[in-house]
Amino acid sequence: MSHKQYEKWILNDSPLSEEERKLLDAHLVVCENCRKLKKGWQNSLQLMQSSEQHKPAPGFTSRWQIKIQQEHRRKRIVRNRIILFSSVLFMLFASAAYIVLSGSLSAFLANLITISAQVILFITRGLSELTLFFNEIPSILRWSIGIFMMGVANMFIILLSYLIWKARRNHKEVQGAHIYAQD
Numbered sequence: 672m673s674h675k676q677y678e679k680w681i682l683n684d685s686p687l688s689e690e691e692r693k694l695l696d697a698h699l700v701v702c703e704n705c706r707k708l709k710k711g712w713q714n715s716l717q718l719m720q721s722s723e724q725h726k727p728a729p730g731f732t733s734r735w736q737i738k739i740q741q742e743h744r745r746k747r748i749v750r751n752r753i754i755l756f757s758s759v760l761f762m763l764f765a766s767a768a769y770i771v772l773s774g775s776l777s778a779f780l781a782n783l784i785t786i787s788a789q790v791i792l793f794i795t796r797g798l799s800e801l802t803l804f805f806n807e808i809p810s811i812l813r814w815s816i817g818i819f820m821m822g823v824a825n826m827f828i829i830l831l832s833y834l835i836w837k838a839r840r841n842h843k844e845v846q847g848a849h850i851y852a853q854d
């Protein structure tokens with residue numbers, strides 16, 4: 672009997688007859704290749720069966736359900752936010768429409784102008800009072816204070832220029848470092 676026939680029997684799905692099985696067993700004793708083939712084939716069969724029966728890891732269903740619940744919760748939060756945002760937007764537009772239609776926009780503008788005028792008036796009056804106050808100070812002291820204030824103003828301008836110059840230089844250095852890093 673040829674070696675091929677034994678291989679066929681080993682790999683055959685259908686059961687062998689009594690005589691065939693005996694012949695195969697006898698051959699397996701003497702043929703190492705066929706023994707290896709039989710063992711390998713049986714291992715492959717076991718592997719295929721175990722992978723067919725492969726069940727999802729324990730808790731898979733509950734994990735899946737939790738995932739669905741989380742997704743639902745996330746969607747609900749997004750929906751609530753959309754509703755809230757639309758409500759705010761709607762209220763804004765509604766108030767704007769109400770102001771324009773009811774003519775309270777003109778009242779609102781009038782109030783705004785009145786308040787601004789009052790603020791300007793208050794500042795102006797304050798300034799004129801300040802001028803009056805300064806006018807009562809002797810002129811020599813006024814000049815001294817004026818020169819001193821000019822000096823302070825100059826100091827601030829110099830300080831500001833220095834800070835701007837330094838900031839620009841730092842900015843350039845940072846840019847240079849970036850370019851250097853990119854190279």
Ligand SMILES: [Zn+2]
Binds near residue numbers: 674677698702703705
């Ligand atoms: Zn053989």
